Amino acid sequence: MRILTRLGGPVRHLFFAALALLMAFPFYWMVTSALKTNDEIWRSPPTLWPEVPLWGNFAAAWNEAPFARYMGNSIFVAASIVILQIINSGMMAYALTHMKFRLKGLFAGVILFGYMVPATAVYLPGYLVLSELHLLNSYAGLILSNCVSIFAIFLIRQAFLQVSHELVEAGEVDGASHMRILWTVLVPVTRSSFAVLALITFIDQYNNYFWPMLITKNPDLQLVSAGLRSFFVEGGAYGLQWPLIMAASAFTIAPLLLVFLLAQKTIMQSVNMTAGSSKG
């Protein structure tokens, strides 16, 4: 490694360019495989670029399963969860940082405890709770069961701690309600944390698979990961129609890569903040 740093710029460029290409290659392979005919994709050695790119494969895959519905579900559910998380983690963090009450220590402790519990391990009883509430197979179940995130509360709490008490007290002197102080004073100053929260939560929820798959058996409610997976396994596609499977994977992944390219600064910034909030 030291030899590499000593050799300076060009060698490191070569190294990183090669590595970046290697890391991105599965995406390239996905797209080019999506454009091949079933004959060409099974040819050995494989072709790096399809002889005749079949752009129609994308349309064919899109029409073979209700992908518009799956993606619509994912976007709707993820966006609803983002909004609810902004509201409840904003209010919770406000109470924890700028209000005095007796149960504060207990609530903070319970949340910290929750941080240590792996969510997947309690999916079985969570499923039973949802079934008791008659929320299986419903958008409400998908959204409400994901609407609180301990990470979000930590992140926003950390941001609020850095806002000076005087700003809040000035609001109180002016006679503003807590709600008003929270949404018109605190949230605007800490908006970058909320932007990070919104982005990370959206990505996480759009990609969510295990839990939504458990609690929704109705195909109309499937999110895009589960929909893609059933297209992969069922639709007669398994191992037979690789070009269509790759096309479907490509349009499942594409919106996220696009969001990432547009918001990379915020996402990279999120790293700084999550690293910061983990210390809190």
Added chain:
Amino acid sequence: MTRSKVISGLKPILFTLPAMVPFVLFWLAPLLYVLYLSFTEWDFMSPEKTFVGLQNYADLFSNPAFYKALRVTVLFCAGSVLPIILLGLGLALLMNRKLKGSALYQVLLFSPWVTPTVAVSIVWSWIYEPEVGLANTVLDVLGLEKIGWLQDPEWALVGVLLVTIWKSVGWAMIFYLVALRNVPSDLLEAGDLDGASAGQKFFRITLPLISPTTLFLFVVQLIQALQAYDQINVLTQGGPSGSTRTLLYLYYQSAFESFQIGEASSVAVVLVTICMLLSVFSFGVSRRTTHYQ
């Protein structure tokens, strides 16, 4: 107490309810429920749950399948967490010196992290295709034997681990880049004045200063590894012959495939206990050894 005092006393409670109600319903209650279920025998269908005490735990701890899953879990954790941290740190060190265009490299290395695990695992299962898949084509070109990446019990875990590492290594690298940028340069310059070698500076100054990041990545990645499901489900479904069946996957299969709720719950309790012990342990370690500025 006047009415307004009651109202102002209630306000903090009202502020915490939107988060606490779902938290209790979907987090705390299930946790207590799973503990209760682990002392019962139930098949999901019958109306009665039979209380069996510690029987499920006794069965679990005498079941070879449990120890096999435990072994796979340990291998999966070690095989994903250590490479992710070491490679992430190595790449960040290389990139930390001024390098034009490094923003582009960062984006490319980071991109797998934002994509759905299910979708990329499907892409990888095509890359791992035994006859004409890209992975075996490359081995063939290099003059090596083809591998049954997902079919051979010797290799399946490696196949799943490669996808897992590929997905997270860029993410770890970004964390380390941030941490390295926060190492004060005057400390390193002081090291230069004292005639410290590059190695000494790294081990005595840089490494201790970035230890909070290392600890954070270690804990987060470990908990992620204990919860890994999506890639296993798509790539191998725990097979071949249980070679990729982790404790979490065992839990999922006994709960939702063979409907042995009591047994599954006891696996969940073991898993939660492991996570909590690890968290408490790392919290203790962080108090003793990491350096916060």
